[in-house]
Amino acid sequence: MCGILGIVGQSPVAGQLYDGLTMLQHRGQDAAGIATAHGTRLRVHRGNGLVRDVFDAKAMALLEGHVGIAHCRYPTAGSEGSDEAQPFYVNSPFGIALAHNGNLINTDALRREVFEQDRRNINTGSDSEVLLNVFAHELDTQNALTPAAVFAALEGVNRRAKGGYAVVCSVLGLGLVAFRDPHGIRPLVLGKRQGAAGEEYIIASESVALDVLGFERVRDVEPGEGIVITDGGQLHAQQCAPEAEHATCIFEYVYFARPDSMIENISVHKARMRMGVTLGEKILRERPDHDIDVVIPIPDTSRDSALEIANTLGVKYREGFIKNRYVGRTFIMPGQGERTKSVKRKLNPIPLEFKNRVVLLVDDSIVRGTTSQQIVQMARDAGAKKVYLASAAPPVRYPNVYGIDMPSSEELVAHGRSEKDIEQLLGCDWLIYQDLADLEAAVAGPKFPGRKFDSSCFNGEYITGIDADYFDRIKQLRSDDAKKTRRVS
Ligand SMILES: O=P(O)(O)OC[C@H]1O[C@H](OP(=O)(O)OP(=O)(O)O)[C@H](O)[C@@H]1O
Numbered sequence: 001m002c003g004i005l006g007i008v009g010q011s012p013v014a015g016q017l018y019d020g021l022t023m024l025q026h027r028g029q030d031a032a033g034i035a036t037a038h039g040t041r042l043r044v045h046r047g048n049g050l051v052r053d054v055f056d057a058k059a060m061a062l063l064e065g066h067v068g069i070a071h072c073r074y075p076t077a078g079s080e081g082s083d084e085a086q087p088f089y090v091n092s093p094f095g096i097a098l099a100h101n102g103n104l105i106n107t108d109a110l111r112r113e114v115f116e117q118d119r120r121n122i123n124t125g126s127d128s129e130v131l132l133n134v135f136a137h138e139l140d141t142q143n144a145l146t147p148a149a150v151f152a153a154l155e156g157v158n159r160r161a162k163g164g165y166a167v168v169c170s171v172l173g174l175g176l177v178a179f180r181d182p183h184g185i186r187p188l189v190l191g192k193r194q195g196a197a198g199e200e201y202i203i204a205s206e207s208v209a210l211d212v213l214g215f216e217r218v219r220d221v222e223p224g225e226g227i228v229i230t231d232g233g234q235l236h237a238q239q240c241a242p243e244a245e246h247a248t249c250i251f252e253y254v255y256f257a258r259p260d261s262m263i264e265n266i267s268v269h270k271a272r273m274r275m276g277v278t279l280g281e282k283i284l285r286e287r288p289d290h291d292i293d294v295v296i297p298i299p300d301t302s303r304d305s306a307l308e309i310a311n312t313l314g315v316k317y318r319e320g321f322i323k324n325r326y327v328g329r330t331f332i333m334p335g336q337g338e339r340t341k342s343v344k345r346k347l348n349p350i351p352l353e354f355k356n357r358v359v360l361l362v363d364d365s366i367v368r369g370t371t372s373q374q375i376v377q378m379a380r381d382a383g384a385k386k387v388y389l390a391s392a393a394p395p396v397r398y399p400n401v402y403g404i405d406m407p408s409s410e411e412l413v414a415h416g417r418s419e420k421d422i423e424q425l426l427g428c429d430w431l432i433y434q435d436l437a438d439l440e441a442a443v444a445g446p447k448f449p450g451r452k453f454d455s456s457c458f459n460g461e462y463i464t465g466i467d468a469d470y471f472d473r474i475k476q477l478r479s480d481d482a483k484k485t486r487r488v489s
């Protein structure tokens with residue numbers, strides 16, 4: 001998952017883009033970049049690393065302009081190289097920089113089309129560079145640079161691109177353009193702020209970026225909608241795709257987003273708390289006479305649901321694992337070796353919370369099982385009498401193809417295994433998963449009962465439809481083995 005944002009301000013925006021990007025760092029730790037529009041030039045600075053590593057004072061000073069976009073990357077396509085850091089830039093038409101969160105599922109076909117029909121070269125393995133060139137071509141055919149021309153171009157993009165995409169672009173001579181795929185798989189939110197000379201706007205992956213910069217949340221960008229905010233601060237919005245089923249990725253609520261974000265008018269924090277209540281109720285249904293002494297979260301993301309499980313069970317909640325604040329998120333690290341090593345460096349137990357107790361460890365999700373396998377052992381080593389494990393999400397059995405890098409089902413611990421098999425593999429005394437219907441109801445909450453989500457990694461139902469051979473192709477390109485081979489060669 002990547003983090004994206006764009007700002008149209010009345011004063012230089014580079015510093016604000018930097019601050020906003022640090023609020024989205026949890027969405028991508030591999031690379032970061034900013035592009036600003038200044039007169040007739042688009043200034044771009046990008047590179048591998050965390051936001052704080054990529055930018056220094058000199059780079060920031062060059063990022064002049066009152067309009068700009070920013071990106072932090074968690075790769076799902078191409079390589080991890082610095083040439084695939086975003087924003088991407090094309091000089092024709094007009095000069096466009098683009099930042100993309102998501103993943104296209106027809107990249108290969110589009111790449112061929114772009115080369116053969118649109119006569120554009122794609123220089124990297126990135127799906128986002130392909131998307132930029134599709135947009136550039138469609139805008140070029142409009143022979144105008146107006147909001148109406150952009151909306152017509154976006155109709156073309158939405159016809160051609162398939163998959164998950166939330167996008168911000170800086171178009172020289174016009175302003176900021178944003179759009180979201182017709183199903184609204186990836187999140188995108190619009191905010192505004194009163195400047196001295198009128199309104200200033202922001203568009204970002206998550207509302208936390210708005211909070212820190214003093215923008216008020218206006219609304220989500222609608223699925224299939226295009227938004228143009230001109231350099232002068234005029235906002236234009238139009239639907240650019242035929243109506244399609246709205247299905248935001250449920251994994252945003254489970255793991256990706258920060259709890260202090262609002263996505264589609266749902267508080268991520270509250271959604272996670274409700275997941276805890278429903279899972280607590282399931283535990284009580286399955287084991288009314290349970291012997292759990294203490295509920296312990298596996299920090300960070302599981303905390304909200306773990307607390308509510310404890311409240312529902314009427315059992316103590318204890319922070320038994322202390323997180324090293326200088327180690328990032330392990331799941332979005334690129335290689336399995338690094339992920340495995342990082343769990344130990346990241347989480348350390350406080351033995352007195354485990355000694356002679358029956359502990360219920362709670363995680364938000366179990367994907368490859370990297371975290372849970374080690375944590376269960378750590379709990380035993382710390383003296384736990386019995387170790388139970390609860391997952392606030394159902395078993396992840398299918399690849400994600402819309403912006404989460406889990407391309408190969410064989411790498412998923414739950415793939416092809418029963419819950420009993422997984423319990424054994426993870427080495428716990430009892431493993432309990434949330435049911436999918438409960439997860440969906442918990443996220444929808446009382447305000448949006450029956451709301452539909454993209455839950456493909458749990459049920460294998462892909463909202464865009466998917467070619468039968470797609471999974472084999474991405475497995476060859478993006479499995480951990482394929483990445484390892486690429487790094488060595
Ligand atoms: O089964 P796995 O493949 O290990 O993946 C799932 C784990 O990875 C994530 O934690 P992460 O360390 O990325 O971030 P967090 O600190 O936000 O929980 C998630 O919260 C689970 O703990």
Ligand SMILES: NC(=O)CC[C@H](N)C(=O)O
Nearest residue numbers: 001002075076077101102
């Ligand atoms: N996680 C994402 O949103 C990734 C964006 C894009 N597919 C890339 O790999 O750079």
Ligand SMILES: [Mg+2]
Nearest residue numbers: 298299300301
């Ligand atoms: Mg975690």
